[in-house]
Structures are given as C-alpha cells and as structure tokens.
Amino acid sequence: MSAYVEPMIGRYVHVDIGGEMHRIYFEENGAGIPLVCLHTAGSDARQWRHLLADAEFAKHFRIIAFDMPWHGKSNPPASWTGEEYQLTTARYTETIRAFCKALKLDKPVVMGCSIGGRIVLNLAIDHAAEFRALIGLEAADFQAPWYDTTWLNRPDVHGGEVCAALVSGLIAPQGPQAARTETLWGYKQGGPGVFKGDLYFYRVDGDLRGRVENIDTDVCPLFLLTxxxxxxxxxxxxxRTAAAIRGAHVTIMEQLGHFPMSENPEQFRRYIEPVLAQIVASAKATG
Structure with a gap:
C-alpha cells in the first residue's frame, strides 16, 4: 500500500454564540452547494470523514462538518468554569445559524444525525427560508428515553466507556467491524458530561411534538432517512413524524442503525446519493 493524503482541510472559525466568541473546528472538502453536517450526541465531526472524502459528492458540494462546542477539537468557551453542560434547542439552533453566517454560506443544505436530525426539524420549523434543503438522519419529533443518564457523568465509572456501551447496540450487525469500532471510539473520547448534556436536548428540551405540523416543505425540502x-x-x-409533515420525503435504510454515515459508509452512500442528486438537480433547474 502507498501513502496518500485525504482531501479535506481542517480549520478553526471564531463564532459569536450568545454574545461570546467560540473557537469552532471544522473540516471541509469540495466546491459547490454548501452541505453542513452535524454529528451525533457526545461525539464529533469525525463521523463524517467518509462523506468528506467522497470525490463524487465533492464535485457538487462544499461538504463541511464541524465540532460543536465542548466536542472534539472545539473547546468550551473561555468563560466556562466547570458548571454542568446542557444543550438546549435555542442554543443548538443559534450555534448552527451562527456557524453558517460566519462562513458566509448561501442557502446551505444541513444534514444532521440523531440530535442533529432532531435540530434539523427545528430549523425546518423556524428558519426554513435560510436553507436549500434539510436532511434528518435518525430524526423524529420525540423519542421516549430508554436509558438512565445518571451513569453518564460519575466519578466512579469510566464515562467514555459507559457512553460507548450505551450506544453500541444501536449499530446494525452488518456494519464492518472496523467502522463499528471507530464509531464507538469517538464516544470513548468524549468530554466528561458532554453526552449527558446533549441528551438534555434530546430527552427534555427538544420535544417537538405538536410543532412539526408547521413545517412547510414548499419553502425548504425535507428528507428523513432512518x-x-x-x-x-x-x-x-x-x-409518525413525517405523517404530520406534508411533502416530507421518508426512507428507511436497510442494514443500517443509528450512525449510518460512520457505521457502514458504503451502505449509507447508496441511500444518500439519490437525495444529494435530487438537490443538485433542483439547484440546476432553478438556476
């Protein structure tokens, strides 16, 4: 095997969120329609590395994946003094919009998975006109909790290993072992209490039941893949969520679980390729 360099480039952007500057790490590749990718709870943008390196997609999209504050290479803000981290709907929405504004992205596509899929629905409710299309992976207006979050930030347990153990069963059995291991490795490296803080949004603050009916897919197309x-x-x-949204596109992905872009990238590509192709075709048709 010969050595090679992957095409994506990593940089930092300083973004005003809530009146304070945040140093946010992001990677990008390609040119064309901006495609902003949101990682899952407790992990980081490494989940999107296969999509970022996809030469065919990069011909039509400027693919961008960033680490949320407290995640990956994006540190907490300078003012943070150790208080418990909790992600809210308002903060999550503001972070995404501020990031897009900081990079001066014109009508980007936003694709998020898990908590990223949930916040995509909120973007569709409140800010649809700002986006070309929205893609929710593993997205719904609400899920009843099936786990005990008190285990996710305790001094007497290894938080990262507990987080990885919690999500390990959500990966489909057909995924390559290396991809499965890599997906869980990201969870093992998460900061103390970060996964728990993200799940505050997912379990409590981000309940969108009774609101998704307000989504207008004529303003911004919505694709849901699970x-x-x-x-x-x-x-x-x-x-259930899609049934309340007129015009939402729904796909159930075979041989995939909760982390499609990282647990089995080749299988995921079979499903996301036609979605991205439809977005490109629509962009060409409208000029």
Missing amino acids: GEYDFSCTPEDTK
Missing part, C-alpha cells in the same frame, strides 16, 4: 436497526429513533418514530 436505519431499520435503530431502536432509539425507530423507523416508526420517523414515519
């Missing part, structure tokens, strides 16, 4: 093996956001959860 893995058949996901028992956190089940296919039934996604279908």
